[in-house]
Amino acid sequence: MDPRELLRNRLAETERRIAAACVRAGRLRSDVTLIAVTKTVSAAVARLLPEFGIADLGENRPQALWEKASALPATVRWHLIGHLQRNKIDRTLPLTTLFHSVDSVRLAEALSKEALEQGRPADVLLEINVSGEASKQGFDPSGAGAAAAEISRLPSLRLRGLMTMAPYCEDPQQCRPVFAGLRRLLDAVRPQLPAPDAFRELSMGMTNDFEVAIEEGATFVRIGTALFEGIES
Numbered sequence: 001m002d003p004r005e006l007l008r009n010r011l012a013e014t015e016r017r018i019a020a021a022c023v024r025a026g027r028l029r030s031d032v033t034l035i036a037v038t039k040t041v042s043a044a045v046a047r048l049l050p051e052f053g054i055a056d057l058g059e060n061r062p063q064a065l066w067e068k069a070s071a072l073p074a075t076v077r078w079h080l081i082g083h084l085q086r087n088k089i090d091r092t093l094p095l096t097t098l099f100h101s102v103d104s105v106r107l108a109e110a111l112s113k114e115a116l117e118q119g120r121p122a123d124v125l126l127e128i129n130v131s132g133e134a135s136k137q138g139f140d141p142s143g144a145g146a147a148a149a150e151i152s153r154l155p156s157l158r159l160r161g162l163m164t165m166a167p168y169c170e171d172p173q174q175c176r177p178v179f180a181g182l183r184r185l186l187d188a189v190r191p192q193l194p195a196p197d198a199f200r201e202l203s204m205g206m207t208n209d210f211e212v213a214i215e216e217g218a219t220f221v222r223i224g225t226a227l228f229e230g231i232e233s
């Protein structure tokens with residue numbers, strides 16, 4: 001099948017599943033944003049998404065984000081969903097709508113400093129290692145409150161919520177405690193922050209587990225494989 005038709009079908013099916021999960025959870029479809037993770041496809045394929053009405057795209061590597069951002073319309077909202085090295089902040093900042101994976105106070109400080117210099121406030125989420133796997137980046141849940149309080153005091157940074165990656169589960173229901181845990185953490189940390197109402201986003205759920213994540217309160221789902229598997233880059 002032509003990649004355009006294949007992608008159109010994949011998007012329709014993914015949209016149907018997102019909408020059904022919202023109904024099950026008694027949530028509005030408009031409360032959940034689909035981020036199409038384009039890391040496995042070329043800019044030529046990624047460019048089809050805005051044509052199909054998907055304006056939120058994600059990349060996990062800063063350089064790949066720079067390259068695709070330069071090839072796609074400026075109306076795309078780019079989400080950096082992977083680790084950011086401090087020497088890449090200056091180029092990434094002007095292109096990025098939301099930084100999902102702030103995983104240290106040191107990175108937040110560097111981002112704040114550059115945001116202040118560029119006169120361009122940065123919206124950030126804290127990445128939390130809910131499952132405690134050694135291979136995963138992010139704050140330990142027990143330290144998240146203190147880190148959030150410290151980061152929320154930095155200038156030119158807007159702390160908008162939390163992000164996590166669940167471990168791969170054979171049965172996505174097994175990921176539910178991870179997502180519920182992130183939601184409880186958001187609720188526990190929020191009252192301690194100077195701008196509690198702005199701290200409301202939960203970036204959680206990927207191809208394997210996004211429906212469960214939506215049932216547990218995800219406001220952003222980050223989906224790659226379900227959209228692009230088998231589509232040549």
Ligand SMILES: *Cc1c(COP(=O)(O)O)cnc(C)c1O
Pocket residue numbers: 037039060081082165206207208222223224225226
């Ligand atoms: C690649 C990636 C995704 C998308 O994963 P799929 O399983 O392909 O949907 C989501 N979040 C992060 C941080 C990623 O690196």
